[in-house]
Amino acid sequence: MMVSHGLFWTLWMVACFEQCLGQDLQFPELNNGAVGGSVKFTPNNPPSTAINQFTWQFETILILTGKPDSPTVSSEYQDRVFLDKNTLALELWNLTFRDSGSYNLSVNTVNGDEIREQTSLQVYEIISDVTLTGPQETLIEDESSANITSKGSGNITSVQWMKDNSPLSSSSRIIFSSDNRSVYISPVERSDTGELQCTYSNPVSSETAKHTLIINYGPDGVSIEGPNVVDLGVQIFLSCSANSEPSASFSWTFNGSDTGVTTDKYTIDKTDFNNSGEYICTAFNRVTNRRELKTHALLVQAGGGGLSGGAIAGIVIGVLVAVSGICGLIVYLTKTNKIPKLKSEAQRSEAPAKSKEKTDLTYVNIPGHQMTRGGETAQGKGGDSAIYMNMKTDPNSKEDEYVNVKHGVPSSQR
Ligand SMILES: *[C@@H]1O[C@H](CO)[C@@H](O)[C@H](O)[C@H]1NC(C)=O
Ligand SMILES: *[C@@H]1O[C@H](CO)[C@@H](O)[C@H](O)[C@H]1NC(C)=O
Numbered sequence: 312m313m314v315s316h317g318l319f320w321t322l323w324m325v326a327c328f329e330q331c332l333g334q335d336l337q338f339p340e341l342n343n344g345a346v347g348g349s350v351k352f353t354p355n356n357p358p359s360t361a362i363n364q365f366t367w368q369f370e371t372i373l374i375l376t377g378k379p380d381s382p383t384v385s386s387e388y389q390d391r392v393f394l395d396k397n398t399l400a401l402e403l404w405n406l407t408f409r410d411s412g413s414y415n416l417s418v419n420t421v422n423g424d425e426i427r428e429q430t431s432l433q434v435y436e437i438i439s440d441v442t443l444t445g446p447q448e449t450l451i452e453d454e455s456s457a458n459i460t461s462k463g464s465g466n467i468t469s470v471q472w473m474k475d476n477s478p479l480s481s482s483s484r485i486i487f488s489s490d491n492r493s494v495y496i497s498p499v500e501r502s503d504t505g506e507l508q509c510t511y512s513n514p515v516s517s518e519t520a521k522h523t524l525i526i527n528y529g530p531d532g533v534s535i536e537g538p539n540v541v542d543l544g545v546q547i548f549l550s551c552s553a554n555s556e557p558s559a560s561f562s563w564t565f566n567g568s569d570t571g572v573t574t575d576k577y578t579i580d581k582t583d584f585n586n587s588g589e590y591i592c593t594a595f596n597r598v599t600n601r602r603e604l605k606t607h608a609l610l611v612q613a614g615g616g617g618l619s620g621g622a623i624a625g626i627v628i629g630v631l632v633a634v635s636g637i638c639g640l641i642v643y644l645t646k647t648n649k650i651p652k653l654k655s656e657a658q659r660s661e662a663p664a665k666s667k668e669k670t671d672l673t674y675v676n677i678p679g680h681q682m683t684r685g686g687e688t689a690q691g692k693g694g695d696s697a698i699y700m701n702m703k704t705d706p707n708s709k710e711d712e713y714v715n716v717k718h719g720v721p722s723s724q725r
């Protein structure tokens with residue numbers, strides 16, 4: 312057993328000798344250091360064979376040489392190098408730009424073999440004093456442009472922009488300068504509001520500067536929340552809202568006259584019949600100097616005398632039944648050619664324009680009915696007892712057929 316073990320080791324050592332030495336040392340190809348800082352060149356595989364003599368040199372300049380236990384440091388490197396005698400790792404401090412370059416370690420083993428390994432160092436000045444400068448003036452959506460520029464010192468190898476912690480990418484509106492140190496946004500949009508961050512970095516340091524952008528916009532998307540039909544004698548609120556930066560101010564008119572209300576909420580403590588009419592909320596942004604308004608129709612109806620939920624449901628069902636009956640009737644009349652198709656030249660030329668606006672829609676406008684909404688109320692009231700139906704019977708046909716059916720539908724059948 313002992314004999315075969317010894318033989319194995321001998322064979323292994325012979326077989327391995329060349330390659331194993333070649334695998335010794337192995338430094339990272341590139342090391343980075345900071346001006347004034349330090350670096351340590353550490354071999355990945357410390358030498359496995361006893362060392363007779365070694366030499367560390369920078370380019371062609373000797374740093375230290377000799378036996379690991381008693382190396383000689385050259386005068387230029389006095390007081391700023393340290394050697395780990397077990398691994399031959401070399402530490403170098405008080406780095407300057409002039410230390411950038413290649414470093415060689417050569418080792419002579421007791422077996423008389425020579426191993427040479429090279430590594431290199433790049434020294435960077437630490438990044439400092441990064442600042443961002445943005446526009447001082449007020450920024451207005453779709454009008455203003457913004458140029459945000461960065462400054463900083465040190466060796467800058469990369470410039471990275473983020474907005475609210477996500478990378479900022481260029482677009483038709485967002486353009487980076489060729490060195491990435493400034494970004495030009497034109498025109499600004501509300502989505503540009505947020506914190507811009509610019510990071511300067513190099514392999515040994517990085518620094519981030521921030522700048523907050525506020526884009527003024529709006530008002531738009533003005534809307535009024537509140538009922539259209541209410542009972543007599545109840546309290547109601549109409550709430551107006553708008554997308555706006557800064558927040559919009561509001562004003563209200565009723566039937567065209569100013570109400571003096573300048574809050575987002577219009578309150579009627581106890582509804583009266585004379586509260587029926589048209590309410591307009593105007594939202595105004597003092598910075599963009601823009602305004603937008605929204606109309607809301609309110610109908611106050613007699614409390615108990617009004618339609619109950621059941622009555623409304625009944626009417627809705629009745630209307631649906633009537634509409635389906637009318638549809639069936641129209642189909643019947645059209646198929647049996649009892650209603651002539653409207654095909655005069657004049658109507659033909661009008662039809663496509665109308666159909667563009669109202670394609671595939673069926674409008675059923677039932678006048679005098681209290682379930683009308685918003686601005687339609689007035690028109691609904693003004694109408695007589697006719698039912699207007701605008702139907703597109705054949706999807707391939709460009710001609711709409713307008714059927715005007717009087718309330719006494721069956722009478723036309725007579
Ligand atoms: C050199 O580096 C050492 C240790 O990092 C530090 O204490 C010393 O002040 C430095 N000397 C100079 C001249 O920078
Ligand atoms: C450093 O070592 C590399 C190979 O390991 C060699 O090519 C180069 O000439 C050496 N440099 C010096 C200055 O000896």
Ligand SMILES: *[C@@H]1O[C@H](CO)[C@@H](O)[C@H](O)[C@H]1NC(C)=O
Pocket residue numbers: 458459460493495
């Ligand atoms: C933005 O500002 C930088 C620095 O002042 C300037 O170099 C650049 O030309 C400006 N970009 C635009 C589009 O004005």
Ligand SMILES: *[C@@H]1O[C@H](CO)[C@@H](O)[C@H](O)[C@H]1NC(C)=O
Pocket residue numbers: 408433434435436465466
């Ligand atoms: C860093 O900056 C200095 C001085 O500006 C320059 O001499 C040096 O080459 C730069 N180093 C790198 C790695 O860019």
Ligand SMILES: *[C@@H]1O[C@H](CO)[C@@H](O)[C@H](O)[C@H]1NC(C)=O
Pocket residue numbers: 469470471472487489490491
């Ligand atoms: C500028 O930044 C973009 C993306 O962040 C990058 O692809 C490009 O290489 C950078 N250019 C320079 C000169 O740093």
Ligand SMILES: *[C@@H]1O[C@H](CO)[C@@H](O)[C@H](O)[C@H]1NC(C)=O
Pocket residue numbers: 583585586
């Ligand atoms: C409605 O009528 C009451 C009196 O019945 C009156 O006090 C109130 O000012 C009127 N409101 C409007 C909006 O005309």
Ligand SMILES: *[C@@H]1O[C@H](CO)[C@@H](O)[C@H](O)[C@H]1NC(C)=O
Pocket residue numbers: 566585586587588589689
């Ligand atoms: C407001 O206008 C509506 C619709 O035009 C009208 O019916 C109502 O009587 C008006 N109310 C007042 C108080 O002017």
